[in-house]
Amino acid sequence: MADNNQTVDTTRCTGNAETYTDSDTTEGAINVKGLPAGTYTLVETVAPVLHELPDAADAWYTFTISEDGVASDIADAKGGTTMLTDASGTSMNTIGDTRATGSATWKKTDIAGNALGGSTWKVTFCPDSSPNSCDEPVTITDWAPTDGSATHTECSATWACDTDSAAGSFKLTSLPWGTYTPVEQKAPNGYVADTTPRTFTIVRSKAADPIDATQLAKDVGSTENEISITSLPMTGGEWTPRNVALIGISALVLAAVSYGIVKRRRRG
Template sequence: ELRKSVQSRASASDQFTVSIQQGSVAVASATTQGTQTSVTAGPIIARRGTTYRLTEAMASGSANQLSAYSTTFSCVDTANGNDPIVATTTGTDFNVNVPTGRRTHIVCTFVNSAGQVSWTKTDATTGQPLANTTWRINAPGGTVLSVTDNVGASGYTGLDQDPAPGRFRVAVGLGAHSLVEVSAPAGYVVDATPRPFTISAKARTVDLGTIANPRVLGTVTWSKVSPTGGLLAGSTWRLTPTSPAGAPFDITDNTGQPGYSGRDTDPVAGQFAVRDLAWGTYSLVEIAAPVGYVINSTPNQVVIDATHTSIVLGAFTNQLSPGVKLPLTGGEGASGYWIAGMLLVAVAVGAAVTHRRYRHPHRP
């Protein structure tokens, strides 16, 4: 009885044929199909003292040659306490002689195993395994293997033999390969760096180690407006990390002024964009309003995570300070200064004229 055991395939199309020959005649054979990992040729009725030839070969249509696999062979007599007929060895073609003088049941086995590459995908910030990445292995001869993460889900039919999320073990053939990440989970940056590796007869197992995905940093945007909806320049804000806790930082309005070095990356007065924020929860609050307006001290929560990396808070309104009127035209931040200044000038001129008339009354 000749058995075939396939531990791993270098390609899904690889199939194996095992056969028992007596002289030049094949008396039994079997070929794996599909995802089968075992088949048996025989059993046959064997003559004592007769030599049989046991072989294996790649079936027609296979992507790889038998040299892409490591092969072991062994034979035991199961009718006599698994007495070894052929000790475990390597090779693909053996002659086995049936012992005389006793009843025997000889079971021989070819075990095939492809090369293997493994790696681990992690979150660059926490170092924890990161699930649901997809990969491409460029194999010899232009063959491309698509690899999806086996997370232990029922019915998985991909190439990853490790059911732990973020950990990969893939069977490959001999030769030079390269591993490339195709997609990362939401909120992570794809690492598209090709990682070459070679599977050889002497080095059939390769561990590429840990490959980390950096997180996509967050951006939060908002605007400051008057009761009529016009943009207001000159407000200042404080953004405080609350979970995890961190040091707060202040954000002054970037109005396009030369030499601005604050955190607001939007140069339009009254519009704010703060970038490169780590994942977490923040509190945003206005700490200084434009001149002539009442500060809006309501805190606003900002949460940045894998699925929320671009936060748009919208417009925040400042009410006019008591006694201040809206200008009819012009920008609402700078115009307020201009109108107030003109009023002061007019009052000053009027006072000067009155004072002059008082000191030098008109003489007829």
């Protein structure tokens, strides 16, 4: 940078081999002292854990140190200021990195492990920044294209979308950090929904927790559905083979008990 926007003679810009240290012990805060007067370019070369470096065109920042030791605000690649004021009223140059996003997968099968397509789910998301203030549930429908498509274009702008083209297989991508709870709302045709909540966490459940890189990709597992039996008269709902078997066993037990009572009465 030159006074009055004069062209800078780049032959006068030379690298400084001197190493400077961060004098601020606060995590995420950097304070470098003793810089000589001049123009400086900042380039982030290594991002914090589970954060991503900005695009190359936006990866550099500039500032100047005047002859009397006064530092200018840091400007981004487009010339905008990075000076922000926090909740306490403190202003400082702030350079943000984008968080890496997560993914989650699960499968929908029958009790024999065969894939079942066509289920619909509700997923509730609670961000790590406000774990007690969850978003409204979103609907996730099993995506199983019949035209051979490999990319679900509707998922480009939202995480609330199945990106796995196989029937009965779910994959959510671009998941922000926080807690998710999927619950099956509609089972595949001919089956009964399993409404058990299956909560999982991407990276951390609340901001006070440490970052856990092992929780960036989650396998929620497999959810089984039982066959629906709807031919029972006057039951008012769906039944599974397990329900019917339990009723049959209960009826046999009741019959055996009744038979025993009648037999004792005859003996008496």
